[in-house]
Amino acid sequence: MDALTGLLDGPRARGAFLLRILLDAPWSVRLEDEAPLSVTSVVRGHLWACPDGEEPVRLDAGDVVVWVGGEHWSIADDPGTATQVVIGPGQVCTTVEGHDVVEEMSQGVRSWGNSEVGETVLLTGVYLMEGEVTRRLLRALPRTMVLRAGELDTTLLDLLGEEVVRDAPGQEAMLDRLLDLLLISLLRTWFARSRSDAPGWYAAQGDAVVGPALRLMQHHPQHPWSVAELADRSGVSRAAFARRFTELVGAPPMAFLTDWRISLAADLLLDPDLTLASVARQVGYATPFALSAAFKRERGISPRDHRRAALSA
Known part of the structure; x- marks a missing residue:
């Protein structure tokens, strides 16, 4: 997406x-x-x-x-x-x-x-x-x-x-x-609007180098992406890709990917029928433990506590 x-x-x-x-x-x-x-x-x-x-x-x-x-x-x-x-x-x-x-x-x-x-x-x-x-x-x-x-x-x-x-x-x-x-x-x-301040990740969708990489990460968050592979897919060097991505999006490629994965995981956790292991696989983490560690590091709360709070609300 x-x-x-x-x-x-x-x-x-x-x-x-x-x-x-x-x-x-x-x-x-x-x-x-x-x-x-x-x-x-x-x-x-x-x-x-x-x-x-x-x-x-x-x-x-x-x-x-x-x-x-x-x-x-x-x-x-x-x-x-x-x-x-x-x-x-x-x-x-x-x-x-x-x-x-x-x-x-x-x-x-x-x-x-x-x-x-x-x-x-x-x-x-x-x-x-x-x-x-x-x-x-x-x-x-x-x-x-x-x-x-x-x-x-x-x-x-x-x-x-x-x-x-x-x-x-x-x-x-x-x-x-x-x-x-x-x-x-x-x-x-x-x-x-030319005068509106669209967020960097939105404006970068149309960039010939960064746009395709953004779509790859957004469509396939479960893939083990690396900066080297994304740069290769974009047809530029690793250094040039990382520099351009950071300039346009406002965050390095792997930081953007982590934020995207955790955001998707937070949504998926609202479905009580999905297990933590299932959510982890869908957003690119090999184990529930790996997702839990990343989620807590980014959000300051565990996936289980996030689900419990959301369902209670």
């Missing part, structure tokens, strides 16, 4: 929170759900995205904001509008005083707001679980990503808007997959 595929491979969206929001001014929603990632698009009207500690940003119809990380922020019809509703962990919705308004503001299937029609209509999708490969990409993204309607070339927003209000068999799985596809499309657009 390539680096972007790795974002959503493994613990993809499962039971993601998706909602159509219908609002008449004045309105202001405080988001304290601490979700790892959310996507909010403006279908009609506008919103102001108000990250704590940053200048508010206005979004109009067709624009999208991707919020990364668990920090708090607000959306409103105007930056000066006082908070009316607070969304807490687990998508619990209350007034500022703590009164539950989930049922009170329900507007039908996956629809919510203070209006039946809405001067402003929003579509939001929230990832409730963060996977280890996902975390690797999230570390490379800014907290707030705003993409404008003019730079988006996708019908996925329209399709998601149609599907979110349907109540049919398999609908949750349908919405999860649509959200995954939309996020990948948005990230492609973001990284394609």
Whole structure:
């Protein structure tokens, strides 16, 4: 898999929170759900995205904001509008005083707001679980990503808007997959911007020397790769390969490979049916002991403790 595929491979969206929001001014929603990632698009009207500690940003119809990380922020019809509703962990919705308004503001299937029609209509999708490969990409993204309607070339927003209000068999799985596809499309657009700071491992995918080596490691983490073999596959000397890889990716080849293997192992460990030995083989470690030692060295926790904590959560 390539680096972007790795974002959503493994613990993809499962039971993601998706909602159509219908609002008449004045309105202001405080988001304290601490979700790892959310996507909010403006279908009609506008919103102001108000990250704590940053200048508010206005979004109009067709624009999208991707919020990364668990920090708090607000959306409103105007930056000066006082908070009316607070969304807490687990998508619990209350007034500022703590009164539950989930049922009170329900507007039908996956629809919510203070209006039946809405001067402003929003579509939001929230990832409730963060996977280890996902975390690797999230570390490379800014907290707030705003993409404008003019730079988006996708019908996925329209399709998601149609599907979110349907109540049919398999609908949750349908919405999860649509959200995954939309996020990948948005990230492609973001990284394609000349002004965006794409992570080194993403930009290096297109390099004639480093790109093929990255794909070999990502597609075949179980292979016992060495710098010499990767350099040979890339058609350059060992020294030239190591130097170019480190310059473009920001880490030496073997350090990148170790990080990739451990990230994949962390995802695989979330499957309770996989043994530690099976996970070790899939990510290139000869024995469970070797994987455990590398995992603890990189993450400060044993694979078993990582699995136990994740399953408990």
